[in-house]
Amino acid sequence: MRRVGHDHGATAVLREIDLTVRRGELVVVVGPSGCGKTTLLSVLAGHLRPSAGALERTASSRMIYQEGGLFPWLTVRENIALGLRDARGREPVGATAKVADLVQLISLTGFEDHFPHQLSGGMRQRVELARAMASEADVLLMDEPFSALDYQTRTRMRRELLAMLRARPRTVVFVTHDIEEAVQLADRVIVLSGRPARVKRVLELKMPRPRAPTHDGVAAAEQQILEELDLT
Amino acid sequence: MAPPAQQKRGWHILLPIAVVGVIVAVWWTAYEAGAFPRGTVPSPAQVWRGLEEELDRGRLIDDTIASLFRVGVGFTLAILFAVPFGLLLGSSVATRAAALPTVNFLRSMSPIAWIPFAIIWFGIGDPPAIFIVFMATAFQLTLATTAAVASVPRIYYRVAEDHGIRGPSRWASVTLPAILPELITALRVAAGVAWMVVVAAEMIGVQSGLGFLIIDARSGLRMDLVVVGMLVVGAIGVTLDRLLVLLTRVRGVRWGYER
Numbered sequence: 001m002r003r004v005g006h007d008h009g010a011t012a013v014l015r016e017i018d019l020t021v022r023r024g025e026l027v028v029v030v031g032p033s034g035c036g037k038t039t040l041l042s043v044l045a046g047h048l049r050p051s052a053g054a055l056e057r058t059a060s061s062r063m064i065y066q067e068g069g070l071f072p073w074l075t076v077r078e079n080i081a082l083g084l085r086d087a088r089g090r091e092p093v094g095a096t097a098k099v100a101d102l103v104q105l106i107s108l109t110g111f112e113d114h115f116p117h118q119l120s121g122g123m124r125q126r127v128e129l130a131r132a133m134a135s136e137a138d139v140l141l142m143d144e145p146f147s148a149l150d151y152q153t154r155t156r157m158r159r160e161l162l163a164m165l166r167a168r169p170r171t172v173v174f175v176t177h178d179i180e181e182a183v184q185l186a187d188r189v190i191v192l193s194g195r196p197a198r199v200k201r202v203l204e205l206k207m208p209r210p211r212a213p214t215h216d217g218v219a220a221a222e223q224q225i226l227e228e229l230d231l232t
Numbered sequence: 233m234a235p236p237a238q239q240k241r242g243w244h245i246l247l248p249i250a251v252v253g254v255i256v257a258v259w260w261t262a263y264e265a266g267a268f269p270r271g272t273v274p275s276p277a278q279v280w281r282g283l284e285e286e287l288d289r290g291r292l293i294d295d296t297i298a299s300l301f302r303v304g305v306g307f308t309l310a311i312l313f314a315v316p317f318g319l320l321l322g323s324s325v326a327t328r329a330a331a332l333p334t335v336n337f338l339r340s341m342s343p344i345a346w347i348p349f350a351i352i353w354f355g356i357g358d359p360p361a362i363f364i365v366f367m368a369t370a371f372q373l374t375l376a377t378t379a380a381v382a383s384v385p386r387i388y389y390r391v392a393e394d395h396g397i398r399g400p401s402r403w404a405s406v407t408l409p410a411i412l413p414e415l416i417t418a419l420r421v422a423a424g425v426a427w428m429v430v431v432a433a434e435m436i437g438v439q440s441g442l443g444f445l446i447i448d449a450r451s452g453l454r455m456d457l458v459v460v461g462m463l464v465v466g467a468i469g470v471t472l473d474r475l476l477v478l479l480t481r482v483r484g485v486r487w488g489y490e491r
Binding site: 073 | 390394485
């Protein structure tokens, strides 16, 4: 992304955003609410054409939404199978076995024939993850995927996401308003300013995972982000 | 002792029967006490004999089949009109803005007011009654479909696009399954209206059907047969709704009722 800007009607949403996401990297974008984080993801996904600047996409991507992205009329199995379909909507050979693998990956064995409304919020987000992982897409764009969950489930889901990425490495751009989550997950944190969003700060995090909240580096990074967001 | 759940189910059957029993008892007592002027209200026993008489002659069955046929045809035509039209109105803001006031007007107008035209255009027999059933349900179903389509969460279409579901297959894979629960509810309401309206439509211009049975019985001052007709109309109305409720148990639509 080079000098990308976007206006929604008369409202300036994004201004001069420079961002290069490297293969295999987990980039977390944080910023005040309403600053344009979701717009940034939509631009990255190719859903939105930016009104200024240049965007170069070298990989295919899949979006994971905050909630409600599963089709309620399809079972867990059918929703995940949807992710296996290519851009023309065709299902590959061996789909059944692949779905079974993914169900196991998200530890929902036995729930294949359940419908989304019969699952808890955490289980539903795991199905969303599995559906995205099912695709050949190299990049996962995650729009506050855990923010509708309760604290304990959210914490557990972070760990599961990292475990899944170890099993099936992908490039991830993860948007959140949760600073703790950002520092727990990220290789790199991009802090955005309020609207119109500019890149205010970039933090490289090299601490080993799992990252204990009491680890010096973790606490320091969280403090830095809080300062950037004027929350201290 | 029976487990509590079973006990409860027992009450669910016994209490409604008791209520009906009380109503019949009050009616019968009032009749025997001479509370109704002669010829205005039949006794339960007379109604029972009337029912037997109608069943023996086979007319009751024929009339029921005639009414069900008219509702079946009119309602099917209404669905075939309303669902595609509603899909169009629901997905195009411009078409909706243009057509919705007219649809709303036609929906709000009493279908019974179409009876003069129904007879002039379609003569006598099944067609005018079918036409009235159609007019009574088509616009109501169109509105319900339109509203359901317009309220499908945008996120489903985004997800569909992410997964290569585009163009016409979007209708079949996203829009239709997404509106199905609401559509079934609308069908239940409309079926009830259709059944009520056919009885009214059959009071004019036809020589068969439950509506004709009722009006014909009145002409012969057979109030017992009027009550027989009323009871059958009510019972079939309830049965139709119970049958349509079964649609809500289908696997792919239960999400719409359970959350």
